[in-house]
Amino acid sequence: MDCYSFEKIISDYLDSNLTEKEQQAANAHLAECPDCQGRLQDMNNILSALHSLPQPSMNPGFEARLLACIEQQKAKKESPFIYVLHQYSRAISVAAAVFLLLATSLFVYSAFALPSAPGKLPAAEIRMSNAAPEIPAAAGSILAGSREENTVKDTSKTLPLNYQRHIMVVNE
Amino acid sequence: MTEKKKIYSDEELIARFQKGDERAYIELVRRYKDRLLNFVYRYLNSYEQAEDVVQDTLLKLYTSAHMYREIARFSTWIFTIAANLAKSELRRIKRRRVVSIHDMGFDDKEYEIPSEAYSPEKETTSSYGEKQIQQAINTLPDQFKTVIILREVQQLSYEEISQILGISIGTVKSRINRGRLRLQKLLKELKTH
Ligand SMILES: [Zn+2]
Numbered sequence: 001m002d003c004y005s006f007e008k009i010i011s012d013y014l015d016s017n018l019t020e021k022e023q024q025a026a027n028a029h030l031a032e033c034p035d036c037q038g039r040l041q042d043m044n045n046i047l048s049a050l051h052s053l054p055q056p057s058m059n060p061g062f063e064a065r066l067l068a069c070i071e072q073q074k075a076k077k078e079s080p081f082i083y084v085l086h087q088y089s090r091a092i093s094v095a096a097a098v099f100l101l102l103a104t105s106l107f108v109y110s111a112f113a114l115p116s117a118p119g120k121l122p123a124a125e126i127r128m129s130n131a132a133p134e135i136p137a138a139a140g141s142i143l144a145g146s147r148e149e150n151t152v153k154d155t156s157k158t159l160p161l162n163y164q165r166h167i168m169v170v171n172e
Numbered sequence: 173m174t175e176k177k178k179i180y181s182d183e184e185l186i187a188r189f190q191k192g193d194e195r196a197y198i199e200l201v202r203r204y205k206d207r208l209l210n211f212v213y214r215y216l217n218s219y220e221q222a223e224d225v226v227q228d229t230l231l232k233l234y235t236s237a238h239m240y241r242e243i244a245r246f247s248t249w250i251f252t253i254a255a256n257l258a259k260s261e262l263r264r265i266k267r268r269r270v271v272s273i274h275d276m277g278f279d280d281k282e283y284e285i286p287s288e289a290y291s292p293e294k295e296t297t298s299s300y301g302e303k304q305i306q307q308a309i310n311t312l313p314d315q316f317k318t319v320i321i322l323r324e325v326q327q328l329s330y331e332e333i334s335q336i337l338g339i340s341i342g343t344v345k346s347r348i349n350r351g352r353l354r355l356q357k358l359l360k361e362l363k364t365h
Contacts, residue, residue, distance in 0.1 A: 010353070011345075012349065046359060050325060051327065053305060053325060056219060057209065058205045065227070073235070
């Protein structure tokens with residue numbers, strides 16, 4: 001056996017896949033060839049390095065995440081409409097808030113700022129024209145029933161709209 | 173009253189899960205998550221992506237458990253799924269970073285501190301550190317890489333590997349043989365660089 005042949009069977013030699021005859025020939029070559037001894041030693045080192053590679057383990061939260069993922073997929077399969085609602089619930093509520101806000105602003109604007117608006121109130125009044133954007137429900141209540149409460153009686157001139165939004169005056 | 177908990181085999185567990193017992197599924201997850209992670213991590217060389225692939229594998233186990241037939245061992249079946257998902261993930265990663273050739277060479281840190289410095293107990297001239305080994309694995313062609321990881325890291329038998337990859341035992345043997353020689357050559361090159 002020469003070095004080339006030994007290299008070809010080195011893997012089988014290590015895994016004991018050789019026939020007895022091949023094994024003997026390999027051993028005979030090894031006994032007289034320091035190069036192949038080194039080659040074999042090196043391969044052994046590589047394999048033991050591979051065998052002793054650190055083994056990472058899963059993050060502790062993995063199982064919970066996996067099960068949540070399964071639930072999500074189930075929901076998607078069972079009721080696609082509700083799943084979409086659920087999935088986009090945040091977007092839907094933001095859209096609703098923006099819509100309410102716009103509607104409120106538009107209502108207030110058309111009621112009090114437009115000159116042609118039929119229900120125009122005296123110019124001396126300052127109105128809260130801007131509801132807090134993050135609370136659409138509050139905007140609704142202002143719209144509904146606090147028209148009188150939010151007025152200031154004796155202001156002689158109307159402030160520009162962008163000032164109005166910073167003034168909050170509430171009568172007791 | 174001595175209540176002994178029965179240890180189910182993987183195959184018994186999958187059979188129970190096929191009949192609707194979700195606890196059997198959880199038990200399989202617990203048995204395999206780390207083993208699968210270990211395989212995919214070495215294959216992709218990224219913990220996060222490996223975790224995603226393992227999650228997809230175990231999701232697939234949940235949704236496709238009915239596809240399992242008892243002719244195969246459960247372990248080879250689940251590894252087949254993981255190997256396929258890992259392979260397509262690697263293809264996706266490679267497509268994304270065609271440019272970074274730097275991955276192939278040593279990084280600066282390794283020039284500064286020779287790997288022997290990390291493990292003084294292994295003072296022999298030809299000992300190999302994790303980084304070198306992983307680098308060599310990364311550079312192996314795919315057909316050798318999978319086989320080498322399954323054999324040397326997972327320590328599976330030739331037969332199991334042949335079932336997982338759907339190739340003959342002869343092919344497994346020759347790929348292990350050639351893969352090991354490639355690895356040896358790559359590590360030599362990495363050392364002399
Ligand atoms: Zn020789």
